[in-house]
Amino acid sequence: MPCITYLHPDGRRDEIAVDAGTTVMRAAVGNGIEGIVGECGGQAMCATCHVYIDSDIELPRACEDEEEMLECTAAERLANSRLGCQLRAGEHFDALVVRLPERQV
Known part of the structure; x- marks a missing residue:
């Protein structure tokens, strides 16, 4: 089973086993991980x-829509930024x- 580890700005870690096909965003929202909002529901239209x-x-590689949204992030975009x-x-x-x-917003 795939695993995602979320590192919080305050040093906390959340590790979640997820079903194949689950996105990083859906896993976070579905498991109450603070720090990911997912306002657009996963359509690469909000950068939250x-x-x-x-x-x-x-x-x-990030698709054109993702690249565009990464230009609108609330926190600094870095070389390793993704949606x-x-x-x-x-x-x-x-x-x-x-x-x-x-922050996300």
């Missing part, structure tokens, strides 16, 4: 599921560590 990838795995709604467990990764930004 912005995360920083802390794993050394090769993920697929959690675009990353699917079991399809893009089996284990992933993401760092949550200080």
Whole structure:
């Protein structure tokens, strides 16, 4: 079963086993993880599921819509910034560590 680890700005960690096909955003929202909002429901239209990838795995490139939304993040966009709604467990990764930004809105 794929696993996602969420690193909070205050140092807390949440590790969640998820079903294949679950996005980083859906796993967070469904499990009450603070720090991911997911206002648009996973359509890459709001950037409120912005995360920083802390794993050394090769993920697929961000699509044009995701790149556009990453320009609108509330917290600073970094080289490892991605939208959690675009990353699917079991399809893009089996284990992933993401760092949550200080704010989403």
